Amino acid sequence: MIRANAFFCLCLLFPITVQAERYAIAIGEFPPYVSEALPSYGFIGELTTSALEHEGHTVEFHFYPWRRAYLLTQLGEMDATLPWSYTQERNEQFLYSQAILNGDVVLFFNKGKKRAWQQLDDLSDLTFGSILGYNVSPLVSQKIEDGKLRSTTTPDETASFKMLNAGRFDVVAQDRNLGFATIKTLDSIGFEVSNIEIGEQIVDSVPAYLVAGRSNHKSTVLIDSFNSGLTKMIESGEFQKLLDKHDLVQ
Known part of the structure; x- marks a missing residue:
């Protein structure tokens, strides 16, 4: 019991932090939201990078046809893909973030x-x-x-x-x-x-979401981190500034 209490006290003094990750994100051509031709890959590129950086993570983007982006993420070869809408069939294979935009x-x-x-x-x-x-x-x-x-x-x-x-x-x-x-x-x-x-x-x-494969062991932390970072962006006004920057109506 004494050892357990001591461990609990140490956890309070030194909070356990999530290890920084570099996530591989599969995206495709969907201008004006995301495109390889746009600076920082457009709104989706900047949003994803900023949300995860708020939580100490970095990202690398890989462009594919959308069907391949979907399959690679489902298989766990890519860590996440976005933006995707909700379907019941997709929900069986993927974890969803909170909605990015409507x-x-x-x-x-x-x-x-x-x-x-x-x-x-x-x-x-x-x-x-x-x-x-x-x-x-x-x-x-x-x-x-x-x-x-x-x-x-x-x-x-x-x-x-x-x-x-x-x-x-x-x-x-x-x-x-x-x-x-x-x-x-x-x-x-x-x-x-x-x-x-x-x-x-x-x-x-x-609504559009970031999705990550249920079979990927990194998915839960990724989704939680993305949601936390996105919430910070919304509350600080950074999200709205990003919409305005890319001339998008929400």
Whole structure:
């Protein structure tokens, strides 16, 4: 008992600290949130680095196609990946951080097709452009899957907005920040975007998270450290400054 009490007292005098780690983070191309072409890899790169540095850790980023980033993290070859939305299937394989941000999904219309609506079913006469293998909005995807909305698939965001501008379909549901960034990029290279109108109503709000494989022994400490660092950033105002720096709306 005396030895146990002595050990307890020593723990109070010399708190046990988490060992500093260097975490390997798998990311991919998802501008304006993250891109190899952006300084510090954009908002996601700076956020992840800062949150973990607050807890004494460092990071190294590795760019992969998103599917490979997911699999490598699941296997434990990468320590974490972000940003990912929540699904029940994914939850069985990964631990989730607290939400990093909410991606507001809005509608981008072909000129003349914009209208007020109360429910997505009010737009059943319009054709949506949807990206193959990319679930930007669970609500819209479910409506399409149930046959209540019509859709035409496209390979990526750039193709979607080019086809929308050309009138190949009527509307695209897209993360607001991503949609604005895509239009801005197309305009900067001289591509016509004047036939695109932006809806004001928010269709869906999709939280994004950092995820780490449940089989990786480092995951619990990583998630706890990231959450603690992110909380410090939010409380200090650093998080909002980072959003403003990257011209992102939250």
